[in-house]
Amino acid sequence: MIGVASLDVVSTTTSSTSSSTTNILPYCSPRFHYCPYCAYTTIITSKLTEHLRTHTSQKPFPCPHCPFEAIQVESIRAHIRTHTGEKPFACVHCPYRSTQKGNLKRHVIKHHFYPLQVLHQQQQ
Numbered sequence: 001m002i003g004v005a006s007l008d009v010v011s012t013t014t015s016s017t018s019s020s021t022t023n024i025l026p027y028c029s030p031r032f033h034y035c036p037y038c039a040y041t042t043i044i045t046s047k048l049t050e051h052l053r054t055h056t057s058q059k060p061f062p063c064p065h066c067p068f069e070a071i072q073v074e075s076i077r078a079h080i081r082t083h084t085g086e087k088p089f090a091c092v093h094c095p096y097r098s099t100q101k102g103n104l105k106r107h108v109i110k111h112h113f114y115p116l117q118v119l120h121q122q123q124q
């Protein structure tokens with residue numbers, strides 16, 4: 001029963017006496033580096049860095065309506081709204097609605113933020 005298999009184990013650890021554990025170097029055992037974006041795995045750190053570039057250089061959120069591509073999901077959402085005409089950002093002061101948060105902010109500052117109008121007058 002414990003014939004060939006046990007002999008194999010013995011042959012690989014012939015020098016194992018008492019100080020065998022000290023010979024094991026920490027970097028001898030392969031460490032796997034996992035890509036956080038896909039199933040890619042490698043034991044070489046530089047290979048992973050190289051691989052990650054394929055993700056960072058790519059723009060993973062393409063617009064279904066035009067060739068526009070965004071790096072961030074928030075950007076593509078804001079962009080798609082320009083196609084769909086959805087205006088989720090409503091002004092609380094008037095019926096103005098905007099597709100983009102930045103536009104609404106600009107609107108509020110321009111039309112409802114009176115202290116800033118003083119600044120505008122000073123510029124003119």
Ligand SMILES: [Zn+2]
Nearest residue numbers: 035037038040
């Ligand atoms: Zn990957």
Ligand SMILES: [Zn+2]
Nearest residue numbers: 063065066068
């Ligand atoms: Zn588009």
Ligand SMILES: [Zn+2]
Nearest residue numbers: 091093094096
């Ligand atoms: Zn308004």
